[in-house]
Amino acid sequence: MSLLSLSHRERCLLSLFVLLVLAAVVGPALPASGLGAAPFADTHAWRGLPNAMDVLSNLPFAAIGIWGLRWLHWLDRANEEAQDAAPLPQAAFQPPVNSLDCAWMFFAGLILTAAGSAFYHLEPDSMRLAADRAGMAVAFAGLVGFAVCERVSSRAGWPAAWFTLVGGLLAAAICHATGNALPWVLVQFGGMALIAALALTKPMNGAIGLKLGWVIFFYMLAKMFELADHAIFEATQQFVSGHSLKHLTAALAALPVLHALQAMERQTLRHNPGAAAVTA
Template sequence: MVLVTTMNHHLPRINKTRLWAGGILCFIFLMFASPKIPHSPKHHVFADMRNFLGVPNTLNVISNFPFLIVGILGLVICLQGGLFAISFHGEVWGWAFFYIGLTAAAFGSAYYHLKPDDNRIMWDRLPMMVAYASILSVFIVERVGQKFGVLCLFLLLSFALVIIAYERIFDDLRLCLMFQLIPLVAIPVLAFMFPPKYTHSKYWLWAAGVYLFAKFEAVADRKIYGINHYIISGHSLEHLCLVMVPVLLSMMLIFRSVRIPRLGELKDRP
């Protein structure tokens, strides 16, 4: 019994070290292997730039409104407690920052799309990076442990600020693009290494699939715009598709229940 307890105590520490080392090595490799990606005026030219009722780029602007609704509702429910199945304070921190990021993204992205340029785009990217950092840290809290997950939350949030500063100073988008890819790589790895604590874990996979489909819509912005006879562009559809990610994750929080209690963490429950 003592031997089993000791092994279970040290196994997460070994895995955490490997996670940090693997993540840092992958990051360094990608930075040296990839060329610099500077800003380009083409990044701010979208397929649909129509003006309705005096609002520039109208559909790209108003398609951010659902983020505001989901973000505010999710934040209120998260802080109120009761409806969402959240077991630890670390999860509350992570989900709260996630919904705050979504709410800020509604304003930041709308502000950027009113007049897309290099100066405004940081207000579009930073809130989404807060959401990316938060969702990854929440998953780490669930699968690895509360203390490690909370530490990752504040490290990733700090790293997001550093990335924005790096992008502005050195005119290089690589760090920003890699930061967006981190959850897509880290979450499947963590899911393979650590068992789920909650039921309804498939919602994570569905959310990842919707996210990837939304990014496809962004890449195919102009083609989608032409296919639907110039009704709505791929970028506007990306916004509407992306908002389904927090919707799915919120549904997961409502329906899930604890599957595997973690030893030594029951005392940390709120």
């Protein structure tokens, strides 16, 4: 595939990825300690579980991840039923394959995020933080890929997801090995800047309807809770910390992806009403 065959949006996406790589390579090192890595506010244990609320508040990531994977499995089976039932001259509804692949990555990443974040908050240190970020990188890659499928092109979504995944894993490893957090910052905030830009563009033909505005809203709210960790802990009489609320709110950012899968479900059932029996 040559550059001339790329659409305008695909060329813009490629340019952004090249700029992010260059910034990570030639940019000044950003010490991890400069990111405000203060101790978490809530260190209370519960039934022998250290930092209990910051650990247990990761459960929604796992719950939504399992829910999403189950839904995707149903969609795969329902689409197979629809294809088998449709006469050859009639084209059954075809869910966008790359979007579904990115959704599989996203929901699997949510489960890995729950495991990695719980592992980190049990006993925070640099190695466990790298594991936490590795899980986040998988979920974030799936989300970026899904958004690119919706707003750039279906063929660009899967490469964008893999680029983000590899970049995220490398950034987490570099931060752990060298203490330079710049690559991770570029992955996290560069990726969210991309999603914000895509939210302002018109969806492509055949897009399912991923509501990127809600993703950004929940992400920003989670960041606000994170920054107000200690203040919220004191304001609630040490009942809940901002960091625990950050986990709960960040998990809600997966709901727009679930809503998009619901749109796929409705289209599948519209083309094959008997597919509902698959879930029985």
